[in-house]
Amino acid sequence: MSELLDAVRAGRVQDIPGLVKPLSAADRKTELAALKAFRTEMRGWPWDQWRERRKAGHALLVAGAGCHTGAAATAAWIGAREIREGLGLPHTELLDLLAERDPGWLGDVAHRLAGRASTAQLDHPLIAGLVRLAGCPVPTTDAFVHGWAEATPSHGRLLPALRADPLVRIMVPRLFETAELPSPLGWYGDAEEPHHWPTALTVLAEEGVVERSLLVDSSVARLLRGGAPGDLGFFLNLLRRLAPTADEEREHLADWIGMAADGPSTVAGYAQGVLARLALAGDLPVRSLADMSRSVLFRPEKKLVRAQLVLLGKVLRADGGSAGELLPVVTEAFGHEDTAVQERALKLVARHLSAVGAEPRAELVLAAASLSPVHRARATEVFGELPTEPDPVPYEEILPPAPVPARLAPAPAGLAELVEEVVALVVSREEVASFERTLDGLVRHAYQDRAALADALKDALADCWWLDGGPEQDRDRRFSRIPDGVEVVAASICEQVSVTALWNTRSRAAVRQSCAHTVLNGVTEARLWEAAFLLRTRPLPFLLATPTWETGALDPDVLVERLSEYQRLCATPAPVDFAQALLRVRRDSDPEAARAAAALGTPEADRLAAWLSGDGTALPALDSAEEPRQPEADEPAEEGRRWLESVTGRLGAVRERLAIHREFPPAFRWLGSPVLPAGSGCHHWVGGERAHWPAVLPEDRDILAGWLLPKVAACAEDDQRGGSWWLPVLAESGGPVGAGLHRGVAYGLGARHPDDRLSAVDALLVLAARGDLDAPLLGRELATLVTSEAVKVNRLADALRTAAATGAYATIWSVLGAALPGLLAAEAARPRPAGRARTMAAETVAARTGTAKAGTAKAAAAVRPGLGELLAVAAECVERCGARDAIPGLAESAARGGSSRLASQAARLLAALRQGDDHSTPELAEDRPNGNRTILNPSVTNRS
Missing domain, CATH: 1.25.40 (Serine Threonine Protein Phosphatase 5, Tetratricopeptide repeat)
Structure with missing residues (x-):
């Protein structure tokens, strides 16, 4: 091995530039081949070597960037996800190593890195350094702009940093053009906060560093376009800080009308305020006011509707001649769901009704039919005789179609289809129906040809952690804690988990009952561990508990048929599988199913018959009956009877628990006592496994x-x-x-x-x-x-x-x-x-909301809104x-x-x-x- 590769393996990032700089082009080519081989080797490192991989990855990244000669290859190497692992770059060492390259080459690399949307934001320090060394134009991609904004100091240092930044004239306009706003711009929601971006940009506009017209026009355009609430909040704060002049507001008249009609509530409220000032100043034509009012009065926000009615009242008082055009618009509020809004609109119409002619008056009378019955009498006083209401149309109650139960599709018949389902479940475990079909399919195919199934699974799941060649003890320990859905079954088929570990796991004591989450998850996990163990020791022909309906329910006649097939094949039902089948079977079925089960004569069939007929073991966890009344403490004559009932009840409970322990495997012994609810104090992680809970007890x-x-x-x-x-x-x-x-x-x-x-x-x-x-x-x-x-x-x-x-x-x-x-x-x-x-x-109440429920209950009761x-x-x-x-x-x-x-x-x-x-x-x-x-x-x- 070379000295460079030794340094890379040891993760000595600081030594890499000194080792690469003296190398000739031929030497760098030779070293690059070794570095690529080491990169391939790192892919096979087990997951528990993440610290070593991270240190070596940084060193490998710097060394490879120095040994590459092409700009495209260098940028691809620096942006490689498997080397970086989502982390930032050692940009100091990279800049030191690359500073000797041609400026044109450096600029090419900088722009290529800026064009990588996944990494450009993290790479801003390196890209900015390369641009400075190359003297090339600054890249303006969205990701680089986001990186620039996040790299700008804040918390009191924002304004001085922007004043001193030579890129501010280029980057500020781009802030308004990115698809999403950089997160630092929305860190402060208070428009008066002195250390946030709207304030800093306003000061820069006053100082002439950035154009004020650019900020106003761009903010208005973004508000009109819409977007995330946080983004819109920034542009609203900026406009409030800029305080547009009357001339600037008149220039965007059509924009304000569009915002008031279709913008989010906060944006519409701001635009409505601007339009109100323009209307009262005589700068908003009556026709435009009418069109804008028609849109606003149709909105569901009552605050906006009431404010618009107030504005219309002010305009009508100032210009009585506009009543003929504005009063028909006011009637849009006659159909509002809030009767207080209807009343306000009716009063406004009554106040100015004398100013309209016969034709508009007839239109207003027709619109009065939309008023609530509570205002009909007042409307009659205002308009005189109202039109006769037509005969009511019979009311039609519209409910969604009642859900039609869907039968569960059979297990995948072909090997390729089954493997495809397994791969899908490894990625996402939310689909219960697919889980049940796939689990049954794995059991069926392993019963027929486990070797062929194992070969197919190894090829399809090559990226899974349990196939990376790590220590067997690690795999056993992890699968003993969490089965990871069907992965433990697939790992057992591929012999990547030991039979001993599966035996110890499935034979563990009963699930400790801490909450409903625990016991419900325990059933699904026990089924997986049992299936994984039996596939290696006593393969089952199929599963008994596979539901016949997608809700998880199991038809009794189907279960009887499966037990009959087990009897024909001389197969012994698995305890957990059969217990889950009992909990899933429909108990309101035809008595014929119970008689058919009893006729089979096997122990499991007899238990099914008793379960269907109601003669089976009582399960307190599934008993929803209310507790009997307990005698009061001041009933001395009842003491002896209460003591006898208490003893009898305890003995009966013990007998029930013993029967449940005999008939049910450990994962189901919680059925012997009431289950603790999944209370708000239950803090353990609940993920995709919750989708299986309803299917554990579908009836x-x-x-x-x-x-x-x-x-x-x-x-x-x-x-x-x-x-x-x-x-x-x-x-x-x-x-x-x-x-x-x-x-x-x-x-x-x-x-x-x-x-x-x-x-x-x-x-x-x-x-x-x-x-x-x-x-x-x-x-x-x-x-x-x-x-x-x-x-x-x-x-x-x-x-x-x-x-x-x-x-x-x-x-x-x-x-x-x-x-x-x-x-x-x-x-x-x-x-x-x-x-x-x-x-x-x-x-x-407003000051203490959410902090002292009991102490403020009485005060809250006196002013509680909503009824x-x-x-x-x-x-x-x-x-x-x-x-x-x-x-x-x-x-x-x-x-x-x-x-x-x-x-x-x-x-x-x-x-x-x-x-x-x-x-x-x-x-x-x-x-x-x-x-x-x-x-x-x-x-x-x-x-x-």
Whole structure:
């Protein structure tokens, strides 16, 4: 070996330039061949040598860059991912080594490195150094611009650094042209922060270092184009700091109108403010104001709509002659979901109605038909006689198609197809159906020809860590902790994990019950370890637990048929496989399946027959029955009976656990005691394996819901994310639906993040489509969670409005109709501080939100927002579906009067319920199925 290669192997980066510089061209070519061979050798190093690989990789990178002669080859070598491993470069040594090259060559390398999007940002120091040595033009690729921005000092040093940077005139314009904004530009969200980029750029514009017009025009263009919220926040802050003049604002009139119409809420609000100044100054034509107002009044943000109505009122007071053109635009707000907005628009029209002629007045009268029933009387006073409403069209409830159960496709029949499925699962383990098919396919093919299967897997999975030739002890230790999905089975087929390790793992003690995650994961892991062990010792012809449906359910007649085939082949069922099959089998099937199982006469068939008939071993973990009432402590006459019941209960529990220990393998012995829920205190990592949980107990979805409930509760109470993913999955699963799943949906509807709320909305609609939704139960759960401060009403209202907007107005009303009595009663019982006391309570809650729940509960109860929003959703549902229910407490809330949203929406809902025939009690609904729709009489409410 040469001295250079010795230094590379030892990772002595600092010695490389001194060793390469004296070499001739021929010597460098010879050394390069050795370096390429060492690079190939490094690919085969085991994963546990990452420290050595990193040190040698840096040295190899510098040495190879010095030995290459072509600019393209040098840039490719420096950017090689396998050498760098995602890290930065030793740019000091590289610049020292390459400084002797021709300037043209250095510039070529610099621009080639800047063009590599994956590495140019990290390589900014090297690229900038090469540009300085070459004296060539500065590259302006997006990645290099990002690297320049991140390399610029911050925290009080930003402005001096930009003043002294010779590249600032070139790079600042490019900041506005990159696809994404460099992250340092959005580090400060406060527009008045003195040490952030908007402030620094404003100062540079004042000093003439950069053009002010460039900053204004580019910011406006980026805001009009749209983008990520963080990027738009930067450009908004910059515009606010620049404070465009009236002339600059007039130059971008069309841009402001476009932003107000289609921009995100914050951008539209800024543009609306600019247009308001222009309109009041007489610089915005009435026609442009009308077009812009029509777009803004159509937006869902109530704050923007109210501000636009205020602007229109000011313009109409200043110029009464514009009423004929502007008042028809105001009527766009007559159809707004917020009745307070409707009222404001109606008052504005009434104030200026006398200034319009007969033709515009007729147009306004027609538009009044869009008003909510609560404003019909006032509209009649304003316009006189309103047009007669047409006969109502029968209401159609639109629900999503009820999910049709899909049969699981058979295991891959061909070897090539099976290997392809294995490779896909190694990359992603989320697909349960593919996992079950592939696992069964591996067992079947290994039973027929394990050697051929092993050869095919070795070729396809050559990049897997367990085929890199590392120590067997490392592989055994890792697979004994985590099976890595079907990888442990594939490794066993390829004899890359020892039989001893698999035996010890599958024979370990029962899974320690710490939470539902542990026991559910334990079942899947035990199945994998058992299959991997038996493939090497006693191959199975196929698996018994492979589901027949993609939900994980297993038809009993299919399991009976499989047991019969096992009997014919004289094969003994695997304990874990058979236990999982029992938990998956459908228990509400034809009794004929139990008789057919009993006729087989094998021990497993007898257990299946008892399981199907209900005579099998009781499993406390799957018992959802409520605990019996415990006598109070002041019942002395009951002491003897309580002691006897306690002893009898303990003895019975011991007998149950002993029976479970005899009949079930260790991974299932948690079935002998109630499972601890997966609470918010469970902090172990949960990844792709969670997709398998519903398939472990596909016929016990309400039990699963109870175990997983704390995670979705944390999404509502603690603002966590991602805890409601299981709601739509269990809604499509099998088994009875009870309080567990309904409570999970209730928590999900009040989750902090929209994605979690959408999962709950999906679950609600699926339950309704399948006929599994207990609307009164869900309504009571929602009322309980809201009154206990576990769920915020505004989040709940948003979720229910989303669900209703799909066409399920009657379904959502059936839920709200059950929830509102409890909510209105709690609202009526809450103390109501007035005047300064109310203001102080609101300030206290706002200052302490999220820090002291119990201590501020009483203050929060006095000012808690959202119930009026929920009443608005209920009113919209009633207006759509024509319900006629009587809601206790609603009339009292509406009679309070005042300008509060609660009172106004209560009045709106009461008017909607009394519209037409004044039924005090709901009539029977007449349902007529029509595909996935239900046509209801408009005067009745939907069945729950």
